[in-house]
Amino acid sequence: MNPVPRRRRTPGWLWLGLMSFTALMLLIAYETRWVHPDIHAYFSQSGNLTGQQLATRSRRYLEESLGTLLEDDAPDAVERARFQIELGYSLFDIGLYRNEYACTLPSLRRLDGLYDTLGRDVVPSPALLSQDLLQPIRCLTEIEMNQLDRRSEVTNRFVEETRRHQTLVLAGSLVIYLLGLLFWGMHVYKHRMADRATRESLRWMAQALRDPLTGIGNRSALHDDVLTEPGRSLGLLLIDIDYFKQYNDALGHPDGDRLLRELVALIDRALGGSARLYRMGGDEFAALLHCDGTQPLEQGCAAVVEAVRGAALPHPGHPAGAHVTLSVGGVQFIARRDAFAAAYSAADQALYRVKAEGRDGWQVASGITLPASL
């Protein structure tokens, strides 16, 4: 046995639309959390960039010590200068400066020597002092400048990359948004198509239950309508035109069609517009009305026959030279799937009794014989 091929499921347009909007949200979330690593390092006070601040502070201590030694005559001036040199030294003596700036080690050695000399209470000559302190101060200035340049470079790179990221986010968002709109549009379009197909099917189904010539229901519609009212007491009229063949023969089929339409309007009016009419085929109609007893049914049958009689529609082919007349058979029944065939047959027999008795009249079946199982 061949296995039934499984239909491959593809995501619908609505799902694709939702997926693209989710992708848009993820992209935005990612980009808003993105931070340039160097800038992160800078703001988190770690990494190389902070070195510039240490050099600045170190240089200030060394400049202060130089000023103290050259201009301060207080007895503790040398001690304070030593302390300032010591502070400047500790901020200067870091791995970054040692590794990256050649002037660092000689400067530190000079500061070491000066610190020892001052410890022995010896104040070097201003020329020597200038050499020992100015050289480290110049070195620190160079470091500061360099670190500042580096910071600018990083900032520039950050700005450029931020711009690139923004462009990416903008372009990506635009593409995803447009895709989302497209998918959504496709979903709406498919939905409309499905709606249209459903309406079309319903229209076809309604048409399948209509008689195209007269616009009233057909035989299938009568069956459907009876089944939609289970248990309800209904009256069924079967109506047949007398000598319609002769009418067609005398006036032609187009006039015959016109008569069929005219009679539908007449019957409808005669039944007060409350009955549902059907064309069973050829020149035979049916009418379905709500009635609790046989009396309203008999009144309906009589009204239909009288109305057509009263209209005095010419019938040039009538064998007895009369106008158009109808034969009607009626039955009252309780709407049930298994009772309808018997009811229909009883009304048909009543109709044929009218035909047999000379036409232009009506009869109502006295009672219907239901199948034994009912």
Ligand SMILES: Nc1nc2c(ncn2[C@@H]2O[C@H](COP(=O)(O)OP(=O)(O)OP(=O)(O)O)[C@@H](O)[C@H]2O)c(=O)[nH]1
């Ligand atoms: N114009 C027209 N004629 C139709 C249509 N359908 C069926 N007929 C005709 O209706 C006629 C029915 O003829 P019969 O069944 O002999 O009935 P009748 O001539 O009315 O005879 P009785 O019922 O015995 O009085 C036939 O001549 C069909 O050709 C239709 O749609 N239009």
